[in-house]
Amino acid sequence: MESKKILPIFSSYxxxxxxxxxxxKNDxxxxxxxxxxxxxxxxYKVDDFKLLNEKAKLSFLNQGITFQVYDKTTVEKVFPFDLFPKIITADEWDHIESGALQRSKALxxxxxxxxxxxxxxxxxxVPIELISSSENYLDQMNGLEPPGGIYNHISGTDVIKHSDGEYYVLEDNIRCPSGVSYVVSNRVALKRAMFGVFNNYPTCPVANYSENLLEIMQSVKPAGVDIPTCVVITPGIYNSAYYEHSFLAKSMGIELVEGRDLFIExxxxxxxxxxxxxxxxxxxxxxxxxxxxxxxxNPDxxxxxxxLFAAYKKGNVTLVNAPGTGVADDKAIYTYMPQIIKYYLNEEPILNNVxxxxxxRPKELAYxxxxxDKLVVKPVDESGGYGISIGNKxxxxxxxxxxxxxKENPRKYIAQPIMALSTHATFIDEKQCFEPRHVDLRTFTLLGKDKEFVLKGGLTRVALKExxxxVNSSQGGGSKDTWVLKR
Structure with missing residues (x-):
């Protein structure tokens, strides 16, 4: 068919x-x-697409869509964005969404x-040693009743499609999962760069995340409060995700504050x-x-x-997410997720664990x-792709x-088989053509009092290096728009 003829922009794929x-399906x-x-x-001719690609980059730069990379120095970078979106069918999405929601509820x-x-x-x-030795377990949270009974109001579940065509969860993020602002920004940038790109695809919106987040926050207001006043608190402009903090506050219509802007009385x-x-x-x-x-x-x-924590203990303020949630997204707890889901929900896991x-565990340590050389080794309490070792590299x-x-600290590490992350067509600037690059997907689930929401899309992250x-941005990764198709 003429429409399937491969032109120069895909010639080396x-x-x-x-x-x-x-x-x-093949070349x-x-x-x-x-x-x-x-x-x-x-x-598209190569030169024309190059101009579109530069237009998208300029859009991100003008909007201040950046992130910080911490190394020997702190560097601010424009978030890399690829114009070719990932498409998820309605049936596929139903499977992913129900699995992400199941995990969030169980956690x-x-x-x-x-x-x-x-x-x-x-x-x-689950062994007591795993809980008591977790750096993220807070004794101060024992016996506290969070408003609405919710700890992980916001969860980020990272999934991949393996070579067998099945979806697997790589990890659950329920401390301060980031990236949702890029989901919305990617959609805006794609619409601006390529007019008419959505004409043949009934795509679910992603701009409704903020209004749902605000409703979730309001649903867990402290007792006795009619109309709650909500804020987003940020460490400040030098934080790696500051763009996201400001974006969410602005899109929800609430104040962005730092610690110095608040006081307790x-x-x-x-x-x-x-x-x-x-x-x-x-x-x-x-x-x-x-x-x-x-x-x-930390007194420093x-x-x-x-x-602030005294006010929280008294039930006078709600913290989203609750303190101490990190004990559940410890990668060592991930190994028990199938049992955790079965124990609390009496259900089989919808999404596969790796x-x-x-x-x-001595036997597993020996293995x-x-x-x-055949495994990926990860620290249990790091994020952003830091500290990961891929054996065959x-x-x-x-x-x-x-x-x-x-050997120095076995509790701190888990290992997994090297998973065959799916690949997706990605425009490579240096080569001026599309090539396959590995991708994953971070979904975003919200839990509130009698309310739940899963963003119909998510952050498709792409490893730009061949x-x-x-795929983490801190390790040179970028992202794509994610289309979930309507039925």
């Missing part, structure tokens, strides 16, 4: 049978879902149990304004547990609010040490270093 390619045959979209992209019940009766520990499902939280103090009822916090209150946690913190070895010397690090399996 080569599929790898080891990986599931989302666009091509020449296009999957039905992408037929019309491929036809549109394939008609919320797990958190409530862990900070109350600890029945799952008493019944021998008689265990209530107030915001300083030119018109006098304003009582604050719900805080969407983008500050880690250790820094939210120097009187309760200048980011939080002295006395087989995971926890190095605190990991003997097979590092390491030299013999590097493998020995990884072994030594694991052969790289780490």
């Amino acid at each position: 080569k599929t790898n049978p080891v990986f599931y390619d989302e666009i091509f 020449k045959e296009i999957r039905d879902t992408y037929g019309e979209l491929f036809k549109l992209f394939n008609e 919320n019940l797990f958190l409530y149990d862990v900070y109350h009766k600890k029945q799952i520990i008493k019944d021998g499902i 008689k265990d209530f939280v107030y915001m300083k304004t030119i018109y006098g103090p304003v009582k604050i009822d719900v805080i969407y916090r983008r500050i880690d547990d250790a820094f939210i209150d120097p009187l309760e946690f 913190s200048v980011l939080g609010v002295p006395g 087989h995971t070895y926890h190095c605190s 990991v040490l003997d097979n590092i 390491l030299t013999k010397e590097e493998i020995e270093k990884v072994k030594a690090v694991i 052969g790289n399996l780490i």
Whole structure:
């Protein structure tokens, strides 16, 4: 067919049978879902598409869509964006959405149990050592009743499509999952750069995330409050996700504050304004547990609010997400997710777990040490792709270093088989053509009092370096718009 003829912009595209390619069944045959979209992209001359690509980058730059990378110095970068979107059919999405919601509900019940009766520990499902040794477990949360019974109001579930065509969860993020602002910005940038690109695809909107987030926050207001005043608290402009903090506050129509903008009086939280103090009822916090209150946690913190946790304990303010949620997104807890889902919901997991070895178990530690070249080793409490070692990319010397690090603190590490993340057509600037690159998907689930919401889309992250399996922006990754098709 003429429409399937491969033009220069795709001329060097080569599929790898080891990986599931989302666009091509093979080097020449296009999957039905992408037929019309491929036809549109394939008609562009290289120079014309290059201009569109630059237009999208300029759009991101003008909007201030950036992120910070921490290394020896702090560098601010424009978030890389690829114009070719990922498409998810309605049936596929139903599966992903129900699985993400199931996990979020199970994790919320797990958190409530862990900070109350600890029945799952008493019944021998999850070992007490795993909880007590977690750096993110907070003794201060024991016995506290979060408003609405919700701990993980916002969850980010990272999923991949494996070479078998099935979806697998890589990890659950329920401390301060980031990236949703890029989901919305990607959609805007694509619409601006390519007029008419949505004409043949009935695509679900993503701009409704903020209104649903605000409703979730309002649903968990403290007792006795009729119309809650909500804010977003940020560590400040130098935080890696500051763009997202400001974007969410603006799109929800609420104030973006820093710790210095708030104060506590008689265990209530107030915001300083030119018109006098304003009582604050719900805080969407983008500050880690250790820094939210120097009187309760890290005494050296200048980011939080002295006395905030006392106000929280009294039920006078709601913190979104609740402190102490990090104990449940510890990657060691991930290994127990099938049992956790079964225990609390009496359901089989909808989404697959990746087989995971926890190095605190002697037999599994021995296997990991003997097979590092076939495994991905991850620290249990890091995010952003930091600290990950992919065995088949390491030299013999590097493998020995990884072994030594694991032996020093086995509790801190898990290992998984090297998963075959699906690939997706991605425009490579240096080569001026499309090539396959590995992708994953971060979904966003909201839980409130008698309300739940899963954003029909998510952040498709793409590893821009050829052969790289780490998609995080901090490790050189970018993103794509994600289309969930309506029925």
